[in-house]
Amino acid sequence: MWCCSNFPGGLDECLTRMARKGEVKVDAVKINLFHFEADLVANGWTAGCEEELFYAISADQTNIVANDMRWLNLDMRRYKRKIKAKEQALHETKVRAIKRGAKDPRENLADFKRFLRQKHGGSLLRAWRQSLVEGDSMMLHKGQFFKACVNLKWRTDVKGLWEILDTDTSGTIGIEELDFKAAEELALFRQFVMQKFGNATRTFAALDLDGNKNVSEVEFLQALKEFGYEQRDKHLFHALDRHGKKKINLEDILFLDSWKPMEFLLASPSLESAQNFKNRLREKFGTFLRAWKMVLDMDGSNTCTWEEFRLTCKKIGFKHDIAGAWRALDQKMAGTINLSDIDPASSSVLLDFRNWAMEEFGSVRAMFSVFDEDGSKSLSLKEFKRACRIYGFRGNLKGLFNILDGTGTGTLSVDEVVFLDRWATQTEADMEKAADSMSRLPSIIKTGQDSVAEEVAGPGQGQTVAKALEAGSWKDGDLHPAFRTWANCRRRRPVKKQDGSLPPLASQLDFGDARVVRRPVLLMAYVPEEVACEIQSARLPKIHRKAGFRAEGLRTAR
Known part of the structure; x- marks a missing residue:
């Protein structure tokens, strides 16, 4: 597409700008190798391989004439069609962004969580109990959320914020949808104390070692140690300390009596159940993507909530450890899964x-x-x-x-x-x-x-791999980042470093080939000067030419 973006007039403009003095008619233009190379560089071409391009385009291998580049006008029409479609798509995206607010909903959610932590001593659970819900409930309704945002003076796209939190569009959210990790810790603590003491009142009596009706952080952690509770964490204390007074009382933990945690918060990941679930999907739908689109992610958002997962299990007749399968799939503990967790x-x-x-x-x-x-x-x-x-x-x-x-x-x-x-x-x-x-x-x-x-x-x-590599830091002695382009194009020429020297001996793999584990590894190594080698480009026909390279070459590892 370089020609299309640099010569918007198509073939006529391209040949006119490359024409020599005295060549007026496009059909009379003849461009030899020397002028072709010079003209490409003069017009901003930086990709190299000018000679290989010339011989690929020129029919008689001597000059490039108008008939050799008739394809350019067709490519120009395609290019203009593509640009028009892209401009329209970007305009529509901009309009949608204006309607919902300039900020991306996910960025807005991250900012909202950061705001809550700063306002409530670093604990989202405390923020939940103190500022979002009423009556220490562990469920938050849409109306309550909007009212809470008004009280908190948070005005940035509240509607979009609710939509990204209420992924199952049920009209309510649980604490696990705001802070999954904290919800899990609290659920495990509740399970432990309910099994050991029966209710919140007896739990507090056991925690209050000195009997002064208040439990400090030190006293809390010491009591848990004596109880044999292994998940001791100061964050749990901060979550229970509803008002941030650095002490908890009976009222702070009474909500544990009425709270019924989601079953997956108490489940252990079951890889076996997760595999059985995937096997069941394949039996029913043939491919994972078909199953994903038909039952798991019917709105096309690439997210599946616990409720959607549970209903899917019911539809396909999966009766194994549903919660364990969910936890095994939701390894990042996001409260949702996407296609990458399945396939x-x-x-x-x-x-x-x-x-x-x-x-x-x-x-x-x-x-x-x-x-x-x-x-x-x-x-x-x-x-x-x-x-x-x-x-x-x-x-x-x-x-x-x-x-x-x-x-x-x-x-x-x-x-x-x-x-x-x-x-x-x-x-x-x-x-x-x-x-x-x-x-x-x-x-x-x-x-x-x-x-x-x-x-x-x-x-x-x-x-994807190439982009991940590009995003990393390139240490001294590693291959130059241009290796990414070389690898993607499968060019059979080594790449020099920025200072002009060759990279050290390093492995070169075709990252996109799943069979790479069965292929020999190509190594880059020094070879004698002025070697005769065979150049091959992924985009051009194979050309046999003698070429001298200064200490460049490829050797197959045996």
């Missing part, structure tokens, strides 16, 4: 595709409109693969198509892909998680993961 391989591929579409077209819907050149509102596998290659998405396109084709009809409709627009933008933590799923991919395949996921464990995921 990390497919999730990584879809995220790669979504992020690429968002960057190139502004939205997945806009991308589909550009891909659908005939206006049929559907894409066949052939159309999909062709469009992906034209616009630069690399990966196992057939596997990606099969993942998206949830109905198995052999065509894609806009409804089968537009759900990706509703997925939240990938954060740095998501990138690390996707990269981690790549590192586990061989074991996933070995243990019999979804067959479609096996097929798509291809170059598309290499983009």
Whole structure:
């Protein structure tokens, strides 16, 4: 697309700007190798390989003429169509952002939690009990939340804040939806004292070692030690200290009598139950993505709440340890799960595709409109693969198509892909998680993961790994970051460091290939000067030419 962005007039402008003095008509322009290289650099080309490009474009291998570049006008029409669709998508995104408020809802939630901690001594549980709910309830209704925000003088997108907290749209939220970890600690404490003492009154009497009707933090921790409670934590004391007086009384813990914690807060993770649940999904729906879209995440948000999970288990007849399966899937203890918790391989591929579409077209819907050149509102596998290659998405396109084709009809409709627009933008933590799923991919395949996921464990995921690498720090002596581009393009030429020297001996892997574990590792090493080697570019035909490189080369490790 470099020609399209630099020569908006298409073929005529390109050849006119490269023409020599005296060449007026476009059809009369002839550009030899020397002038081609000079003109590319003069017009801002920085990718290199000018000679290889010349011989790939020139039909007679001597000059480039107008007929050699007829493709440029077609590419220009595609480019303009893409830009128009992207501008429209970005405009629609901007309008939606204005309607809901400028700040991203997830950022707003993080700010709200930070505000509550600062106002309530660092404890969200104390904030919950002191400022959000009435009567020390462990359930918060929508009306109460809005009223609490008014009292707290919090005015930033309160409606959007509630929507992101109330993920199951039930109209109420529990403490676990605001602070999962604190809710778990409190639930375990409640379970322990109820089993040992029976109720809150007898619990307080046991905690009040000196009988003065108040329990300090030191006294609280000492009592728990004597009781044999192993989960001793000062944060638990702060959560029970409702008014922040550095002491608790009987009224502070009476809510434990009426609170009924969600069952998964008291469950232990069961990997066996989680695997049985996934097996049941595959039996019922064939693929994890189909199950995800049909029962677990019907609103397309890429999140599944506990209530949605519990109802799914009921629908599919799963009667094992439901809470244990949930805890095993929700390893990050977020209170929700997403597709990557069920099928990390497919999730990584879809995220790669979504992020690429968002960057190139502004939205997945806009991308589909550009891909659908005939206006049929559907894409066949052939159309999909062709469009992906034209616009630069690399990966196992057939596997990606099969993942998206949830109905198995052999065509894609806009409804089968537009759900990706509703997925939240990938954060740095998501990138690390996707990269981690790549590192586990061989074991996933070995243990019999979804067959479609096996097929798509291809170059598309290499983009995620490459981005994760790029985000890291490059220590002295490591490969230059340009290696990312080299690896993605599979160029067979080594990459120099910024100072012009070669990197030290280092491993080079095709990150996007799931079969890399069965391939020899390519090593970069010094070779004698002026060696005759074979240059091959991923985008160009194979060209046999003699080329001298200063101490550059590739050697296959035996």
